[in-house]
Amino acid sequence: MMTTLVAARVSLSPSRVGAVINRNVGALRSGPAYWVVLISGFFEPLLYLLSIGVGVGALVGDLTVDGHTMSYAAFVAPAMLAVSAMSGALAETTFNFFFKLKYMKTFEAVLATPVRPFEIALGELVWAVVRGSVYTAIFLGFMVALGLSSVAGALAAFPATVLVGLAFGAVGMWVSTLMRGWQDFDLMGTGQFAMFLFSGTFSPVQNYPVGVEVLIQLTPLYHAVELVRGLCTGIVGPGLLVNAAYLVVMTVGGLWLASRRVEKMLCE
Amino acid sequence: MADQPLIHARGLVKRFGDFTAVAGIDLDVAPGEAFGFLGPNGAGKSSTMRMIGCVSTPTQGELRILGMDPVRDGTRIRARLGVCPQLDNLDPDLNVRENLTTYARYFGLSRAESRKRADELLEFVQLADRAEGKVEPLSGGMKRRLTIARAMVNDPDLVLLDEPTTGLDPQARHLVWERLFRLKQRGTTLVLTTHYMDEAEQLCDRLVVMDAGKIVAEGSPRSLIQTYSTAEVVELRFADGLDANADYAAKLDGIGERIDPLPDRILLYADDGDDAVSEVHRRGLAPASVLVRRSTLEDVFLQLTGRTLVD
CATH class of the missing domain: 3.40.50.300 (P-loop containing nucleotide triphosphate hydrolases)
Known part of the structure; x- marks a missing residue:
């Protein structure tokens, strides 16, 4: 669906996008260094799930949201899954993308070929989501094993995590084209952490004052958590469409802005 | 086509x-x-x-x-x-x-x-x-x-x-x-x-x-050299060069096609370099070093822009 949307804007060559992905597959073989950056993105949400979801959950007991009662761990787990999808894609489209853009001059070399800026952006994003999805799939396996999600719920949530990865990956890519240097990544990390704590991850957003609740509802991770949680738990309502639409807009907008920035930076 | x-x-x-x-x-x-x-x-x-x-x-x-x-x-x-x-x-x-x-x-x-x-x-x-x-x-x-x-x-x-x-x-x-x-x-x-x-x-x-x-x-390298330079170039260095090169250039006046005093050496553009060197000696000048070489694109560039191509 997204590809057709985008293809309407620019003529796009799947083989060139594939070649951009192919480069990253080749780079995987270069050794463990490439993997390290993504490991934290996977383990952090899992550790939070175990410590807070299961540990603190034992003190909290069950939780009732919109008339549905569930264990605290079952409430937290989908949120951690969404966070995992976000971090997985972001690690690739921020640190790695920035490095290729600014220091390795990878994209400069690629742009001398028929490949276009948009095809680079799309290829890098697809790659980021493919990698991130390996982690979300493992995470879903943990959830099913711990009884925090049904198999059906996990299968329904998986495509949603792909959308979450696309959305955050695309916007993250755009943001990394605006970065002046590594120090700016600290700022981004802080923003990411704030969203991580407050986006309905550890407690329902209705617990906050109305002003704060509305503010949270404007930020992206909230929509990612709502969508993934809804599909995991099977508590489905029309609101999920709004969440999904928000993420689609992020994906398309982020990609478009990122490729425009790359073009502006490298094709001046 | x-x-x-x-x-x-x-x-x-x-x-x-x-x-x-x-x-x-x-x-x-x-x-x-x-x-x-x-x-x-x-x-x-x-x-x-x-x-x-x-x-x-x-x-x-x-x-x-x-x-x-x-x-x-x-x-x-x-x-x-x-x-x-x-x-x-x-x-x-x-x-x-x-x-x-x-x-x-x-x-x-x-x-x-x-x-x-x-x-x-x-x-x-x-x-x-x-x-x-x-x-x-x-x-x-x-x-x-x-x-x-x-x-x-x-x-x-x-x-x-x-x-x-x-x-x-x-x-x-x-x-x-x-x-x-x-x-x-x-x-x-x-x-x-x-x-x-x-x-x-x-x-x-x-x-x-x-x-x-x-x-x-x-143009071609050869034609550029022909147009903007001479067949040969004589590079003269004087022991007391640097500040004195302009004075020496005056004394060399009339030898070859053109004279270019640079801070460290003087370039004499001539079609026959050896002839030019003989004339230098005839005038009683004793450069510390003399080099006769073929003209290069460097000379063309110097002639065209007035600066050496060093950056």
């Missing part, structure tokens, strides 16, 4: 904000030609190359590459170009062969074709024994040769080389020149920039001298 120029430019201008990098140049490069842009850093060579490579949009003027419009047909043009940038941007995450195979995929070559092409090219640039190795430990000359191989991966009609031997030691330079000469013999059209006179003389059939965004001279 066969005689259509591969590059055709009229009044080509590139501006970055207030700065004019290329100030209106006209060019035609024919198939099979080895064409050079000669000039100091900042002359506008690289900006011109980037426009030809379709990664930079002309601000003004007409530009056709392979008969196509770079703005509209950039993708189709780039498919037929080979680009060797000024700074090596090889991929350190990939090994030597993968640098070529991965690049070939951007041009739509199949996996098998890419592999075949990579092995041929590694042979050509004498890096076959490093195929499985990493890029980082390669010497500057090897990296440069690998970059040239990468530029050849799509069997291009036109190869753009931005300062192909800058920063290389003499041996490495000669090896690169030799490989480029072979490409030229095969009929590949080469367009290169350089600020080395000897490089331009070695490789280029025709060249333009650029200075401050403009073309100040055009």
Whole structure:
């Protein structure tokens, strides 16, 4: 669906996008260094799930949201899954993308070929989501094993995590084209952490004052958590469409802005 | 169609904000030609190359590459170009062969074709024994040769080389020149920039001298030397030179075609260098060192711009 949307804007060559992905597959073989950056993105949400979801959950007991009662761990787990999808894609489209853009001059070399800026952006994003999805799939396996999600719920949530990865990956890519240097990544990390704590991850957003609740509802991770949680738990309502639409807009907008920035930076 | 120029430019201008990098140049490069842009850093060579490579949009003027419009047909043009940038941007995450195979995929070559092409090219640039190795430990000359191989991966009609031997030691330079000469013999059209006179003389059939965004001279290396210089040049150094060179120049007046006093030496332009040296001695002058040499493009550049090409 997204590809057709985008293809309407620019003529796009799947083989060139594939070649951009192919480069990253080749780079995987270069050794463990490439993997390290993504490991934290996977383990952090899992550790939070175990410590807070299961540990603190034992003190909290069950939780009732919109008339549905569930264990605290079952409430937290989908949120951690969404966070995992976000971090997985972001690690690739921020640190790695920035490095290729600014220091390795990878994209400069690629742009001398028929490949276009948009095809680079799309290829890098697809790659980021493919990698991130390996982690979300493992995470879903943990959830099913711990009884925090049904198999059906996990299968329904998986495509949603792909959308979450696309959305955050695309916007993250755009943001990394605006970065002046590594120090700016600290700022981004802080923003990411704030969203991580407050986006309905550890407690329902209705617990906050109305002003704060509305503010949270404007930020992206909230929509990612709502969508993934809804599909995991099977508590489905029309609101999920709004969440999904928000993420689609992020994906398309982020990609478009990122490729425009790359073009502006490298094709001046 | 066969005689259509591969590059055709009229009044080509590139501006970055207030700065004019290329100030209106006209060019035609024919198939099979080895064409050079000669000039100091900042002359506008690289900006011109980037426009030809379709990664930079002309601000003004007409530009056709392979008969196509770079703005509209950039993708189709780039498919037929080979680009060797000024700074090596090889991929350190990939090994030597993968640098070529991965690049070939951007041009739509199949996996098998890419592999075949990579092995041929590694042979050509004498890096076959490093195929499985990493890029980082390669010497500057090897990296440069690998970059040239990468530029050849799509069997291009036109190869753009931005300062192909800058920063290389003499041996490495000669090896690169030799490989480029072979490409030229095969009929590949080469367009290169350089600020080395000897490089331009070695490789280029025709060249333009650029200075401050403009073309100040055009022709074959030989014809440029004939037009803007003399057959030979005598370099005189006096023991008390530096401040005294202007005085010496006055005393040398009338010898040869032209006299150029530089801070460290005096250049005497003459068709017969030995005659000129005899005349110097006849006038009772005793330079500390005398060198008679053939005229080079450096002399042309000095004559055209009034400065030596050192930057």
